Each structure stands twice: as C-alpha cells, then as structure tokens.
Amino acid sequence: MSSRLRLFRDVGMSKYLLPVILFFILTSFLFVGLYRDPTEVSSPLVGKPVPQFSLPRLDNSEALFSEREFLGKVSLLNVWASWCVACLEEHPVLSELANRNAIIIYGLNYKDDVTKAHQYLVEHGNPYLANAVDAFGRVGIEWGVYGVPETFVVDKKGVIRYKHIGVVTQQDVEEKLLPLIGQLQSEVL
Amino acid sequence: MRKASCLIAVFLLCFAALAQPDAVAPEHEKRYYSLLDELRCLVCQNQTIAESDADLAKDLRAEVRKMLQAGATDSEITEFMVSRYGDFVLYRPPVKPRTWLLWFGPLIFLVIALMVLSRLLRKQKKAGSTALTEDEQAKVDSILSRTEE
Numbered sequence: 001m002s003s004r005l006r007l008f009r010d011v012g013m014s015k016y017l018l019p020v021i022l023f024f025i026l027t028s029f030l031f032v033g034l035y036r037d038p039t040e041v042s043s044p045l046v047g048k049p050v051p052q053f054s055l056p057r058l059d060n061s062e063a064l065f066s067e068r069e070f071l072g073k074v075s076l077l078n079v080w081a082s083w084c085v086a087c088l089e090e091h092p093v094l095s096e097l098a099n100r101n102a103i104i105i106y107g108l109n110y111k112d113d114v115t116k117a118h119q120y121l122v123e124h125g126n127p128y129l130a131n132a133v134d135a136f137g138r139v140g141i142e143w144g145v146y147g148v149p150e151t152f153v154v155d156k157k158g159v160i161r162y163k164h165i166g167v168v169t170q171q172d173v174e175e176k177l178l179p180l181i182g183q184l185q186s187e188v189l
Numbered sequence: 190m191r192k193a194s195c196l197i198a199v200f201l202l203c204f205a206a207l208a209q210p211d212a213v214a215p216e217h218e219k220r221y222y223s224l225l226d227e228l229r230c231l232v233c234q235n236q237t238i239a240e241s242d243a244d245l246a247k248d249l250r251a252e253v254r255k256m257l258q259a260g261a262t263d264s265e266i267t268e269f270m271v272s273r274y275g276d277f278v279l280y281r282p283p284v285k286p287r288t289w290l291l292w293f294g295p296l297i298f299l300v301i302a303l304m305v306l307s308r309l310l311r312k313q314k315k316a317g318s319t320a321l322t323e324d325e326q327a328k329v330d331s332i333l334s335r336t337e338e
Binding site: 038039041042043044045111136137138140141142143144146147 | 277
C-alpha cells in the first residue's frame with residue numbers, strides 16, 4: 001500500500017490525471033455530438049428580411065404572391081409538395097394550428113404539379129391562407145430550401161425569425177412555434 | 190447498312206440531348222467544374238454538387254451555370270450560395286474566429302506533441318548517463334545469478 005502511494009508521489013499525479021481529463025473532454029464532445037442532427041443546417045437567413053420574389057398563386061394563377069404578403073403580421077411559410085411524404089405527416093398539425101387561428105400559414109408549393117397540389121388540398125384540407133407556386137424551385141433556392149418540408153416563422157416586419165427543417169410535430173408546435181409566435185405577436189411594429 | 194447508321198445517329202442524338210442540360214460554355218468549363226467541387230450538396234451531405242444526383246444539386250448546378258454566363262465572379266457565386274445555405278455549403282470552411290480552432294487546432298496539437306517529445310528525450314538522455322549505484326549493482330548481480338542457477 002505504502003509503496004503504491006510512493007509511486008504516485010514519485011511520478012506525479014499529473015501523469016495519471018492528464019489522460020483522465022483528456023478522456024472526459026473527448027467523451028463530452030462525442031456526447032454532445034450524439035444528440036445533434038447533422039441534417040439540420042442552421043440557416044443564414046434567420047434574422048434577415050424574406051427574400052424578394054414574385055410567384056403565381058395556387059388558387060389563382062393570374063394573381064401574384066410576393067414578399068410583401070408577409071408585412072404587418074406574424075406568419076408561417078410552409079414549404080410543401082404533393083409528392084412529399086413527410087408533408088402529409090405534418091399536415092394535420094398545420095391544420096390544427098390554422099383551425100385554432102393561432103397563426104396565418106402561407107404555403108410555398110415546391111416543384112409540384114399544380115393539379116396534384118389542388119387535389120392534395122381537397123383531399124387533406126387546406127390550412128393555407130394562400131400558396132405560392134414555385135414550379136421550378138427557383139424561389140426555394142432564394143429561401144435556402146434544401147429539403148421539403150421546411151417551415152419559416154416570419155415576424156411583422158417581414159423578417160425571418162426561425163427556420164424549422166423537417167416535419168413539424170405537435171411537440172414542436174407547443175415547445176418552439178407557439179412560444180415564439182406569442183413573443184413575435186407582442187412585438188410592436 | 191443505312192438503317193444501322195440511321196440508328197446510330199438517333200442514338201448519338203439522344204446522348205446529345207441528355208448532355209444538353211448540363212452543358213456550359215467552353216470558356217467557363219474549368220471554372221464551372223472547380224466551383225462545383227467546392228460546393229456541398231445539402232441533401233446528400235458528403236457529396237459535392239458535382240457528384241450528387243439530387244434534384245437540388247441539379248438546380249444549383251443550373252444556377253452556377255446561369256451566373257457564369259451572366260459574368261459573375263467565383264466569389265460572387267460562392268457568396269450567393271453562402272448567403273442562402275450558410276458556410277456549411279462550402280467544402281473549404283472560411284478562416285474566421287469561429288473556425289480558428291478548426292484551422293489551427295492541429296498546429297497547436299503538433300506544438301504540444303513536440304514539446305512533450307523534447308522533454309521526454311531530454312529526460313531519457315539524463316537518465317541514460319546515470320550509472321547504477323553499488324547497492325543496485327549488487328541487486329542486479331544477485332538476480333542474474335539466481336536465474337543462472
């Protein structure tokens with residue numbers, strides 16, 4: 001026992017402590033990495049005004065939908081398509097939000113067939129106040145869209161405040177969207 | 190014979206048609222491909238937009254071509270991508286305070302390793318020069334003689 005203690009003193013504690021410290025630093029990095037989703041890339045557009053665009057509306061191709069639509073109210077822009085399976089998953093959640101009049105939801109119909117998009121809304125209900133038709137995905141690039149569905153929260157000044165990538169779940173609504181929407185709605189213009 | 194050459198012509202035309210969408214003016218070709226190699230496809234994150242067959246990669250390639258044709262510089266094109274998709278779109282991350290550790294971390298580790306190595310070597314050199322004490326020599330001798338028995 002005493003010889004072991006002497007050993008510690010002779011070599012110095014640091015020789016034993018250092019690997020242990022390094023081990024904990026390394027594992028803490030790995031541990032944090034374990035819970036991060038590499039497919040969720042934070043958008044540089046958060047904090048910036050919505051990009052300028054002008055697209056035909058889904059309900060009336062003669063009418064245009066532009067970034068001016070976002071001014072003066074808090075709203076969501078949901079990027080969706082009838083070919084997108086995950087969109088169907090979040091559709092009831094969006095419908096719920098719309099039914100509760102919690103927020104105005106706009107849609108960006110991304111690289112879709114107009115007829116199929118109409119059919120989709122008839123079949124599953126329409127939570128959108130209006131939809132912009134981005135047939136070629138050009139406006140999607142302006143918004144930094146890289147996977148459907150994506151959802152943006154836009155404040156009264158038309159500034160993007162949050163981007164949600166992937167399916168919006170009921171939990172996301174309760175924990176992230178609604179608190180943020182409440183906060184944005186209380187902001188004065 | 191004529192039929193065969195006709196078929197071949199049609200075949201080649203099909204290829205030409207297939208190649209068309211990705212065609213870029215010859216004077217831009219070199220810049221085009223080097224730009225594509227620098228840009229990450231966000232859908233399949235371990236591929237460049239040159240390699241990826243994802244729809245978005247196709248769209249972004251078209252966007253790069255369009256910008257090249259319009260006379261944009263390389264930095265204007267990468268700036269366009271970064272402003273929409275963030276630094277992550279670049280395979281070569283920019284050097285800025287947030288990425289200092291990434292860029293210079295390996296150098297720091299190298300310096301630390303060299304320092305440790307030099308200290309170890311110096312210690313070893315010192316230890317090598319010290320001869321055994323009489324006591325220790327006697328111990329060694331007794332152990333060696335024991336094994337011989």
